[in-house]
Amino acid sequence: MQITAGLRIPQRLPALQVVKTSVAVALAWVVSQLLLPGELPIFAAIAAIFVVQPSVNQSVGKAIERSLGVIGGVVIAFVIGLIFGSSTWIVLLTIVLCILLAWALRLSPGSANQIPISAMLVLSIGASTPEYSIYRILETIIGAGIALIINVAVVPPVLLAPAHDAVALLGREVADTLDRAAASLRAPQTNFQLEELLLKARLLRPMLTAAEGAITGAQESLTFNPRGAKHRNSLRADIEQYERLKALVTRSLGMTRALRDHYDDSLHLEPTVQAFSGELCRAAHDLRLLLQNPDDPAVEMVPEEEPMLTAPLVIGTPHPEHWILIGSLMEDLRRVREEIVGETD
Template identity: 25%
Template sequence: MSDALAPLLELVRRHREPAVVQAVRSTAAAVVSYVVALRLSSEPAPLTAPLTALLVVQVTLYSTLTTGVRRVNAVVAGVLIAIGFSALVGLTWWSLGLIILASLVVGRVVRAGEFVPEVAISAMLVLGVTQVADTAWDRVLETLIGAAVGLGFNVLFVPPVWIRPASDAITDLAARIGTLLVHIGSESGNATTVEKAAARLHEARRLDNDISEVDAALRQAEDSLRLNPRVREGVLFGLVLRTGLDTLEICAVVLRVSCRTLTDLAKAHGDEPAFPPPVAAALRDLYGHTAAAVESFAQLITAQVTSNAEEAEGRLIEELETARTSRGRLAGLLPGQIDRHPAEWQLYGALLAEADRVLDELSVEKRSARLLEELDRHAHERRARHPRLARLRARLGRRGKAVVNR
């Protein structure tokens, strides 16, 4: 019995998560639209209404207001195409092809934008539930009911804010970068084969896919912050996460270059360790503290969710200072290594330069400067998009200052 109730209990525990909230909103909108359509439509099973509601209910309020009209146009156009083909030719293999082709063309005509495929999807779904031309107006009415209910749900019941999933994605990305750094540092004192070094290089390259997934989660979070009455300073939250992801992306790129350098060193040394024990220990400390700094940086930029900004910033500063100390010790040991292997001096120098780049990108000063630049850029873009509103704000600001001075 307890095993059967486990999924339900898990859903109750996670009822505040955005994905669960969105699922409940979509379900409720579909059910409400179906109930309304039962009263207003003569169809015994008006499934077009909940279908339209499911397509219209958006993940974020911003996407609802910006894409809702195009989505409704796509659904209505698909319904009308399905009604026309149902009255003329019915459903066959060749009529299905004509329906899809006509839907894609009409979707361009009605300017459905990125929802052009939904014209064909709506037409096929509607054609699947009815082939009776006499119910044409009922289908149009059901579509309008579903669209109205879907838009109403997005306005009255504001979609959830997706900051937490984006923050978790950034934290996971930082953890993967830190894990790779620790593994590279722990293997520096061993006789690393070319195959093993190449495997680490491929692991670093796979971080690009992780960054793409985090970027998609962050774009959804940025949309959920726009025009959302439940969120204050949404622009600032979005810019903090966006600039933080940019920094982690730079660190991932530099880490990939470092893995390439270590692979070249493994090729040059063959079966011998690329670094003697003192150099390997310094490199291990450098990468270990850099990994801790990366994770502390992720905690810092997601502090509006975890509420531990001061602790994360203090740990970040401490780890960066320790990493720079390890970097200095490594720089003092590398000249002796270069004397023994003069042909590899560029590779040893590249390791130091790449470490410097990562430590510089993670610094608190660099983060603050980048955030201020993004805030200024956003303010300039907003003034350029809405010049009259900017002039009105400036005028009200001058009048307010004059009143205060008087």
């Protein structure tokens, strides 16, 4: 079961992409036979299959990769076939040579794979003539061009929703982390509670990575996309939120770790700590104010209120056993406040 698990993916490709690939292959095949009769348009079909991608940007990249790979492979095969012929050993040595050449030039996987495949096909089923080589290059360009046109014309996907949802989810979790830290300062905590507090805070890191990946996917989906212009402002707002949350994740984790490492049972008796707990609740409140969007039902709306964060606390001299923790927490709170109210340099 484990051996075959890699053969399947959790979700099927979108049906639209399958339809677009099929249409692109069919059109590339027909057009190539009309314009370049004589040989089966295998190169056009291969190019069409690989060039239809989830985004236009990926399609452009694949089109360039495949075209350059085919040109390189066909030229190498033509030269070698012209000099040495196309015997079995020559075909094998040509394939190995193409693989080594692609490695030496540090080519991308798409081009690196296409060069030996093209050379092998030309030497094994083609004739070593300039016309044949030129036709195979033109055939590839036709297939890649048709696939690119199909991908642009037929509803290119705009992947803004996953990015927006990931950023909103991250923001809510940062606010919840601040609330949990505030609650832990108001009453004595057990070791288990402190470990649980830190464990939940550490979940912010994979959420941050997921949000970054979703934003990257959204940016890629808008590149070369005819519908991209009207969506860029929305994505820009999510990117700005993400950059703010990235700093807040670091501060929230730092506060939680310092709290776990330097905690003692008398910490909640410090007057400054109780005031600090209130400031953390205000920070969480104001962060939710920044995240709310009347048009987004996934984000819980906070009643219309003014931001609650005050100026940083002025603290008295803490107990000698608490001053390191309180100082660390206050510095992190200061930076959290700067991020939320927009006072960073």
